[in-house]
Amino acid sequence: MPQSWIGKTIGDRYRIEALLGQGGMSAVYKATDPNLRRVVAIKLIHAHLSDDPNFVGRFKEEAAAVARLRHANIVQVHDFNVDNGTYYMVMEYLVGETLQRRLKRLNTSARTMPLDEALRLCIQICEAAGYAHDHEMVHRDIKPANILINVNGQAILMDFGIVKIMGGEYHTATGATIGTAMYMSPEQIRSERVDERADIYSLGVTLYEMLSGQPPYAADSALTLMMMVLNDPLPDLRQARRGIPESLWAAVQKALSKEPAERFQTMAEMATALRQVQAELTSAPPTPTTTQVSENAVVQTTTAIAGDTLTEVEFAEASQPGQPAPVSPAAGVQRVKDKALSVTTVQDTPAEAGVMPTPIESPIPRVATKKAKRPIVLAAIGLVILVFAVIFGGLYLNARKTPELQLAPISRPAIPVNAQTAQQVVSLGRWEIGSSVQALIFSPDSSLLGTANERYEARFSKYRFFSGLWQVQPGRLQTYLLGHELGMVDADFSPDGQIFSSASDDNVVMLWRVADGSLMRKIESPYGGLTSLDFSPNNLLLATGSWDGVVGLYQVSDGNLLRTLQQDYEPISDVNFSADGTLLAAGSKDNSILVWKVSDGSLTRALQGHSAPVLKAVFSPDGSLLASTSEDYTIKVWQVSDGSLLHSTTGYTETVIDIAFSPDGSMLASATDGGKLSLWQVSDGSLLRTLNENLDDFYNVAFSSDGYLLVSGSVDGIVQFWGISEAIPLEEK
Structure with missing residues (x-):
């Protein structure tokens, strides 16, 4: 489908805005329905297929079949029509990532999907496909690419592209690719008539892949793959992943039986079996080996991780202060100096050979006088050149000079920081990083600390506005992240720890790869003055706040602006997703906290x-509470369910700049612009402890994800770590 559709209206109603994707049969566009004021997805048949009556009939069948379905886990079809020979289908616009993409991300980081998530998603697809079967429809193409995980973590079954209405005309899928053959049932491969048990087989393959990270069969050609599906025994899932319960392996085997009569006969049966596995996992103690991969995969993963680690170490060593740059700036300045001095020296020679003036009136004395003045002029010019060389050389050196660092290893305590241990919290060490700390956050595994930094005094330095990734336990700089042109405002790690994001007054959000520090994507906000950012828990969205009063929701995968949230035009100072990703809270300059539903805005x-x-x-870690700070010197804690105020702190005479919940939710840490770091009991708002007073302004405070470390950052470049020292025994309670 040509790109010329973008910007046009189809069906005298739908305004097409962007191409979302395309295949051999159709293209899918993002569009706006002005009548209902909603975003929709429109599937348009390619022009060469619109002339084929058989294909058009199949397309009409798909639209009519799916439009009759009303299920939370099936994509909704709103409309179907034809416009000047172009057939199109209007569907709900879904936000999320396909299961195929999710599995690819997990494989890239040498991880497998948690058992509980795999079971939950598979049960949802069982319910969706079972509902379709009850309405006499078979999907016939269930695979990870046709399952979307939305922003709420729900599985949505998509693309009934080759759906068969039972009792109607039988459609065959010809020219199957490897990606399709991998999930086809044996009876589909044999071109036999199929029923709902073919969907059960395809979902069984999908479940096998969710659990192991790879489908049961793999080959270089679709034909070879089909022969393996027909003839080869099912590879033992327990060899690919340790810790698979016997009941789960039995369910997978049953779903993947080569004979339809030996499979689950309905999706409801399969869902029941998986729910029984869920119940076993809930009642059984956690097994630490459930997320391990196969022995071969471990070898490959170790190699990949070793390679990444080597790259990071090399990068970090090259970035350490005191390391010589590849080209010495000082040498360049010296060359300029030498050149300037040599000009002066050469031009001194005519003056020394000049003719001395005589009292006799003659042109010779005047010529001699001019020659005598020439070396003075040239010397002055040389001096000016020298001065400029020194100035610009100094600026050049200053631009390349990294901040001065004083780092030290930080030992991980054995006891977490929470309300019960607050009285034993002490300083575990401090770093001086030579730049104001505007934001700081721990990586999900607590091994890295990410910061957003400024050095206003370094006016011509590329290290004026930047971010840093720091290895906490060894006390080492991993890398600087450069590129922002104005003051830094916020930073965050993605929930999977692979991306670090930074936001600046230059209205740019930068996404960096944590592994090597390379720039992954630049998002330029159309709204003035970014103030904050936050990743959604499912890694799909990035929210930004702005001085224009607009909250932007961007898709992490491509950086596209998905939706804007706005109540009025008052500036938004902070944005934060709830733990389950269903809600987004924003602090507003109109003295309120706005809470939006992410799914529909x-x-x-x-x-x-x-x-x-x-x-x-x-938000608190469990999402039940919301804590807020204000220029009115208070911290307020709210009940999310009904918006009621639980309690408010009193007695502060300073503005609380930042707050953070301890990972267990029992305690709040706060930092003020007067240099006061305090710990509060969440349950009643009582002050537990003040850790430090009368330092320079604190800007940020954060807990490590495991709860063992508390860190604060200040305007004078001090990063201080807090925790429970092993040298101080806990008081008996």
Whole structure:
């Protein structure tokens, strides 16, 4: 489908905005339905197929069949029509990533999907496909590419492209590719008539891949793959992943039986078997080996990780302060100096050979006088050149000079920081990183600390506005991330730890690969003055706040702006997703906290109670509470379910700049612009401890993901680590 469709209207109604994807049969576009004021997806048949009555009939069948379905886990079809010979289908616009992409991301990082997530998603597809079967429809193409995981973590079955209405005309899938043959049932391969048990087989292959990271059969050609499906025994899933319960392996075997009569006979039967496995896992103690991969995969993963580690170490060593640059700037300056001096020296020669003036009136004395002045002029010119060389040489050196660092290893304590251990919290060490800390956050595995930094005094330095990735336990700089042109405002790690994001007053969000520090993507916000950012828990979305009062929701995969949220035009100071990703909270300069539903962008609540602009709004780890700070010197804790205020701190005479929940949710840490770091009991708002006072302004505070470390960052470039020292015994309670 040509790109010329973008910007046009189809069916005198739908305004086409962007191409989402295309295949051999159709193209899918993002569009706007002005009548209902919603975003939709439109599938358009390619022009060469629109002339084929058989294909057009099949396309009409797909639209009519799916349009009759109403299920939370099946993509909804809104409309179907033809416009000047172009057939199109209007569907709900889904936000998320395909299961295929999710599995690829897991494989890339040498991980497998958690058992509980695989079971939950598979049961949802069982329910969706079972509902379709009850309405006499068989999908016939269930595979990871046709399952989308939306922003709420729900599985959505998509693309009934070769759906068969039972009792109707039988459609065959010809020219199967490897990607399709991998999930085809034996009876489909034999071109036999199929029923719902073919879908059960395809979902069994999908479940096998979710559990092991790879499908049961793999080959270089579709024909070879089909022969393996027909003839080869099912590879033992337990060899690919340790810790698979026997009941789960039995369910997978049953779903993948080569004879339809030996499989589950309905999706409901399969879902029941998987729910029994869920119940076993819930009642059984956790098994630490359940996410390990096969022995071969471990060898490959170790190699890959070793390669990545080597690259990171080499990069970090090259970035350490004190290491010589590939080209010495000082040498360049010296060459300029030498050149300037040599000009002066050469031009001194005519003056020394000049003719001395005499009292006799003659042109000779005047010529001699001019010659005598020439070396003075040239010397002055040389001096000017020298001065400029020194100035610009100094600026050149300053631009390349990295911040001065004083780092030290930080030992991981054996006891977490929470409300019960607050009185034993002490300083475990501090870093001086030579730049103001505007934001800091731990990586999901707590091994790295990410910072957003500024050095306003370094006016011509490329290290003026930047981010840093720091290895916590060894106390080492991993890499600097450069490229922003104005002041830094926020930073965050993606939930899978693979991406680090930074935001700046230059209205740019940069996404960096954590493994090697390379720039992955640049997102330029159309809204003035970014203030904050946050990744959604499922790794799909990135939210930004701005001074224009607009919250932007961007897709991490491609950086496209998905939706904007706006209540009024008051600036948004902070954005934060709830733990389950269903809600987004934003602190507003109109003294309120706005809470939106992520799935449809509706405003669910506006919390009122602060008497000054809200600076931070943070969900508790379980998502039941919301804590906020304001320029009114208070911290307020709210109940998310009904928006009621639980309690508010009093007694502060300084603005609380940042707050953070401890991972167990029992404690809040706060940092003020007066240099005060305090710990609070969440349950009643009582002050547990003040860790430090009268330092320079604190800008940020954060807990490590495992709860063993608390870190604070200040405007004077001090990063201080706090925790429970093994040298100090805990008090008996």
